[in-house]
Amino acid sequence: MMVSGRLPRWDTWFPDGALDDLLPDPGQRSQVLHRSPELPWKVVAEVLPTPGRAWHNARRSYLQLSAANQATAEQAEERGYRVRRMEADYLALVTQPAMVSDLLLSALRT
Structure with a gap:
């Protein structure tokens, strides 16, 4: 749920324990969660820049890290x-x- 134009920390979007498989190390999981901020909605609202933007012709890369x-x-x-x-x-x-x-380096080298 968005509050005042901000999204809650992403880890709260999942049921308890859902991150245990992704981050099995409790210390690492704690560190990642501690550093996870709430984000303004506009940070995630635009997935890909639309044509016509000033930097549209710049070299762009996208890293797909999961089938989702x-x-x-x-x-x-x-x-x-x-x-x-x-x-x-x-x-x-x-x-x-x-x-x-x-x-990332592979994408930047091409």
Whole structure:
């Protein structure tokens, strides 16, 4: 539920214990949750920039970290983004940082 234009911390969107499989290490899970802010709705409202924006012609990349983002990855490809895919989850930035870094560098090199 959005309050005053802000989304609640993302971990509250799921049932208790749902993050245990994604972040099995209790210390790591605690650290990630402690650093998770509430975000303004406008941060997540626009998934992909629309054509015509000032930076629309800039080099763009999209990293798809889970199957749940397949449709967004396809939209990104249609808009000319370099799309890189990795079978992981939303927390791959935390749980698999080296693989995400390699994927990002791969997109930037092309």
